[in-house]
Every structure is written in C-alpha cells, then in structure tokens.
Amino acid sequence: MNEGKIFVVGIGPGGREHMTGAAIEAIGRSDAVIGYKTYIELIEDMLLDKEILGYGMKREVERCRAALELAEKGRTVALVSSGDCGVYGMAGIMLEIAAESGCESDIEIVPGVPAANSAAACLGAPLMHDYATISLSDLLTDWSAIEKRLDCAAQADFVICLYNPRSHGRREHIEKARNIIMKHRAEGTPVGIVRSAMREGQFATVTTLGEMLSHDIDMLTTVIIGNSKTYASELGIITPRGYKR
Ligand code: SAH
8 A cells, every 4th residue: 555545526516515524625635636627617716725637528537547646656636526426426437447457545435415416405305215317328328228227217116317318419318218208107297407406507497207308408407207106396396205194
C-alpha cells in the first residue's frame, strides 16, 4: 500500500445542501479533483486550492487512469460523480481498473443521494414500494436487454425510474419504453417528470402514462412511473405501502 488515496465521491443532485458531510470532507481532503466538466462546475467553489482535471463525456476510463496515476505518486484524489457514484457512476469502472492494474492505493467509495431519490422527493412519495431503475442509454447496454428489463419490471408491477431517458438525442427510446410499459399498466398511471432535481432550474410535473410523451424529457430528466396502486393526490404522487389504518 502506498500513501496515495482515491475517494470516489457521489456529490448528490447538485445543491450543496444535499451533499453528504462525508462527501464534503473527502473533497476537502483531496488535493486533486477529477470529473465530468459539468459536475466540476457544480462544486467549483470547493476547489479553489486544488488541481482540477475536467473531462468531457465518455472519457470515464481516462479519468480513472488519471486518478490511479496521481494516487501512485502519493496524492489524495477525489473522482466525482453526480448523484450516487455507485448508480450509473464512476465507482464500478474505478474498481475494475484498479483491480486489473494491481493498484496499491487505498480507494474509498463515498455515497451520495441518487437522482431517483431526489426526483422522488420533488414529486411526493412515489418510491414507497419496490422499484426498479432502468437506464435507457444503449451506449453500453444492448437495446434488446433494456427492452426485456422494461417489460419484466412493468409486468412485475415495480415502480419504474427511467434514467438517461433520451439517449444521445434520440426521442424514440422514451417512446418505445412507454409503449412497452403500457402493455402492462393503465394509461392513467401517474408519471412524474423531474428535470434538474434539487439543483438550479428544478422543474417537476405530474402527468400520466398516456400523456407523458407530450412533455419535455431530456438527459437532465428522471421519469418515475407508478405501479398499479400509485395515485396522484393534491399533495403529490403517492405509492401506498399498504399500512392498515
Ligand atoms: N450517478 C447518478 C446517475 C448518472 S446517469 C445518480 O445517482 O443520480 C445520468 C442520469 O441521471 C440523467 O440522464 C438523469 O436521468 C439522471 N439525473 C442525474 N441528476 C439528475 C437531477 N438532478 N435531476 C433529474 N435527473 C437527474
């Protein structure tokens, strides 16, 4: 074991008040911070005394190699992800690369609030029962596997959270996903659409499975589709847990 250390940090949805104390401490202890440029911008004010390595999208492996190199020189590095770093984030690829390369630096995973949960909080209480998160990005996953997961999750009556709902600019993914889910669920099923949850520009709306495609849905959006018991009330979307009253 050398002296270097890598923190893989989930910074939460964006607003500082939703970042954990442990994440703030990990970034504070690091002398270099690595991440996707957009996330670096969200925490810029915390990085004044640090070396910053900002990357474009799809350069995840390079980011991990850079973290390893710095740690091997004895540096303390924070590799940042939005939301939770272990949910479609950097934790997995960092550990894969470290394991392959026989890394001798200490690696610590620091969790954060994932988009599913910050989006849910903007809508009410839609995730009160079993739920599945499904990413519609087919960059790293075959579309046929995504379709199968959508179909099975809908059939099993999971509440469904759709991440990356508009894969690299293509509209048809969200349409296809909605149509698969509607094979098993009523048109009137409540759907919450949340853009930029818990960060500047937050927008949340409640609609239905039948109507959801008439709303703007982009890569900054998480879509939550209720199960067969979910209802929309004046206080927001509620998925009953089933408590006897
Ligand atoms: N690790 C992240 C997810 C990264 S995948 C997490 O745990 O939240 C990127 C996708 O997450 C986006 O396409 C969007 O669907 C969702 N997302 C991330 N931040 C969001 C936010 N603040 N509001 C709504 N959706 C968000």
